[in-house]
Amino acid sequence: MNLLDLYSCQGGATRGYQQAGFTVHGVDIDDQPRYCGDAFTQADVIRFLADNMNWIRTTFAFVHASPPCQFDSDCQRIMGREHPDLIEPTRELLDETGLPYVIENVSGATPKLKQPVELCGLMFGMDRTYRHRYFEAGGGWTLPQPAHPEHQKPQVKLGRPARNGEVIQAIGNFSGVGIVRAEWDVPWMNRDGIREAIPPAYARWIGEQWLAQGSTEAAA
Numbered sequence: 151m152n153l154l155d156l157y158s159c160q161g162g163a164t165r166g167y168q169q170a171g172f173t174v175h176g177v178d179i180d181d182q183p184r185y186c187g188d189a190f191t192q193a194d195v196i197r198f199l200a201d202n203m204n205w206i207r208t209t210f211a212f213v214h215a216s217p218p219c220q221f222d223s224d225c226q227r228i229m230g231r232e233h234p235d236l237i238e239p240t241r242e243l244l245d246e247t248g249l250p251y252v253i254e255n256v257s258g259a260t261p262k263l264k265q266p267v268e269l270c271g272l273m274f275g276m277d278r279t280y281r282h283r284y285f286e287a288g289g290g291w292t293l294p295q296p297a298h299p300e301h302q303k304p305q306v307k308l309g310r311p312a313r314n315g316e317v318i319q320a321i322g323n324f325s326g327v328g329i330v331r332a333e334w335d336v337p338w339m340n341r342d343g344i345r346e347a348i349p350p351a352y353a354r355w356i357g358e359q360w361l362a363q364g365s366t367e368a369a370a
Contacts (some may be wrong), residue, residue: 151171151172151173151174151184151211151212152172152173152174152175152209152210152211153167153173153175153183153210153211153212153213153214153357154174154175154177154206154209154210154212154213154214154229155167155174155175155177155187155213155214155216156175156177156179156195156199156214156215156216156240157177157179157195157215157216157218158176158177158178158182158185158187158190158216159178159180159182159185159216159343159344159346159347160182160184160185160186160226160336160337160338160339160340160346160347161174161176161184161185161186161338161347162186162188162192162215162334162339162343162344162346162347162349162350162353162355163216163247163254163347163348163350163352163353164186164187165194165336165350165353166348166349166353166354166355166356166357167214167353167354167356167357168186168187168188168306169350169354169357170353170354170356170357170358170361171361172211172212172223172357173188174187174188174189174207175187175188175189175190175191175210176189176190176191176329177191177192177193177195177198178190178192178193178256179192179193179194182194184338184339184340184343190286190303195217195236195240196239196240196243197234198305199240199243199244199246199247200243202242203246203247205230206247206249207247207248207249209278210237210249211249211250212249212250212251212357213239213244213247213249213250213251213252213289214251214252214254214349214353214356214358215244215251215252215254216253216255216324217236217240217253217255218234218236218252220221220283220340225232230292230319231353235265237253237255237259237262237352238262240253241253241286241288242275244288244289245289246264247289247304249286249289249290250287250288250289250290250291251288251289252285252286252287252288252293252359253288254286254358255282255283255284256282256283256284256350257282257284259284260284263271263284263285263286264286264288265286265287265292265331266285266286266291267284267285267287267293267295267296268282268283268284268295268298269284269285269296269348269352269355270282270283270299271349272296272298272299272301273296273297273298273299273332274349274351274352274355275351276333276351277317277333278312278317278322278326278329278330278333279317279318279319279320279330279333279334279349280301280305280317281320281348281349283348283352284312285352285356285359287313292352292362292363293356293359294359301317301319303315303316303317303344304317305317305318305319306318306319306325308321308324310325311326312324312326312329318330320344320345321345322345323341324341324345327340327341327344328354330344331344332349333349334347334349334350335350336349336350
């Protein structure tokens with residue numbers, strides 16, 4: 151089955167969906183020479199959706215979208231930088247496709263997301279990164295909320311390497327790229343890719359949830 155990964159960056163979500171059995175086509179406004187998917191288009195995502203609606207409907211079974219999170223990032227607010235807010239326009243066009251989809255973003259965006267499900271690295275056996283991310287399921291399906299294990303380790307303060315017993319925050323110019331790369335199993339990614347990505351395990355789980363719901367509906 152074909153899946154469309156919008157705002158793909160280097161392909162953290164893409165790899166997870168590939169692991170779930172999808173063929174993945176990524177779209178990003180920037181060229182992504184490290185992208186790990188099966189096909190890639192460099193384009194403005196909003197324009198790409200509007201201009202290719204019929205092709206998208208007939209080609210893809212599912213759409214993942216990770217609009218840039220900087221608008222709702224505490225770090226970017228502190229630095230006073232301005233970024234576009236693309237969650238609403240992305241959702242409007244995804245609804246127009248009629249396809250099932252998921253929209254991913256950071257905690258600051260949760261007021262804009264509809265019934266978001268929170269994922270954390272602890273849910274997937276990780277112990278060096280929490281990486282909380284939030285996912286809105288749309289287009290006629292739902293995501294269950296997994297149990298959230300209790301955090302036992304503090305997150306390292308930004309700007310210094312993590313000590314033993316501390317969890318890495320993979321944002322900005324963080325230290326510990328190799329540690330995160332190994333824990334997420336993203337050997338092709340550099341620091342820029344990691345700080346924009348979700349761990350592939352999240353997307354694999356989401357893809358498997360959607361596939362399982364589709365199988366249940368078909369059996370019914």
